[in-house]
Amino acid sequence: MKRKMPGLNALKAFEVAGSTGSFTRAAELLNVTQSAVSRQVRQLEEQLGEDLLQRRHHHLELTNAGRTLLRALHQSFDKIEMTVRSIQQKTHANRLHVNAPPTFTRRWLMPRLARLREAHPELELSITTRLQDSLAQAPTLDCAIRFGNGEWDGLDSSLLFQERHIAVCAPSLYAREQSGQGIDFKHMTLLHVLAREDQRYLTWKHWLDAARISGVDTQGGYEFDLLDLAIQAAIDGLGVTIADWHMVAAELACGQLTQLRNVHVEGHQSYWLVTRPEQQDLPQLQVFSQWLQEEIWLAQRQLEPSTAAS
Secondary structure, three states, X not given: OOOOOOOHHHHHHHHHHHHHOOHHHHHHHHOOOHHHHHHHHHHHHHHHOOOOEEEOOOOEEEOHHHHHHHHHHHHHHHHHHHHHXXXXXXXXXXXXXXXXXXXXXHHHHHHHHHHHHHHOOOOEEEEEOOOOOOOOOOOOOOEEEEEEOOOOOOOEEEEEEEEEEXXXXXXXXXXXXXXXXXXXXXXXOEEEEEEEOOEEOOHHHHHHHHOOOOOOOOOOOEEEOOXXXXXXXXXXXXXXXXXXXXXXXXXXXXXXXXXXXXXXXXXXXXXXXXXXXXXXXXXXXXXXXXXXXXXXXXXXXXXXXXXXXX
16 A cells, blocks of 8 residues: 655654754764755655744754654654564563663662562563653653653653652761750751752752741752762761652661651652553553552551651
8 A cells, every 4th residue: 555655764854853953963863964854854844835843043943733743753653663673572572671760760669679570580671760761762661660740741651659758867867966855957967859950859848847847057968969869878877868758668667767757748749650552551561560559559558657748
């Protein structure tokens, strides 16, 4: 059957140019000249009778038609690449490629993998923690653990658990700083986590408000770009940090950390398992998803009572 559609080279040139926002970058990735990419995109626009890209001085902007076509091309090329990969990797039919945040991977997922192996010895995992990897742009990924509000365009998501922020420090620091009035947070070193290079998460402010503690200077202290580093700093006795209970449950259980005040704050965002709609029936993905829910149920049973912020 003869298909009435533009040439594959033109569609690929537009997909790369639209994704990168640059003819120059697209040419580098496609190993052709910039003029060749620009010409193919222009020919595609003429064939469709619609502008797909707005040429700005330093970058390209997608038009409404461009966004619609780019979304369709992402999905189509992803399906093609996944099909090719499945044909090439027949011997790895049970391998699942997962991307997850570094702290979640190290502190929640890794300690549980032995139980996954025991329960499902046939399942093999490839785990990456690169924050820039996305299901929309990395078709080799089968699923991802994401931190957010559950909304990712064109993808399905299922809730794993919501953050439960508590204040923790090393028992030795707690013993040294404790007085008849408890811990004086005004004299403690606060450990912060950066949301961006120049902006902290507001977890300390939210927790102090919930604990009805005032007069604490939250401008000082140490900053880290990963929660994992702030937690390790707290274990090492550097100061006090606000951490998700799920990420420090093991350290609380074995005595490496202690919780300060019987107060927690529910996080505004949560951890989600994110998948492509067309992969819902993937057997190894179903096994992994079910196992995650079982582990979360077991973890929730160990959760000690705490006073939630209103």
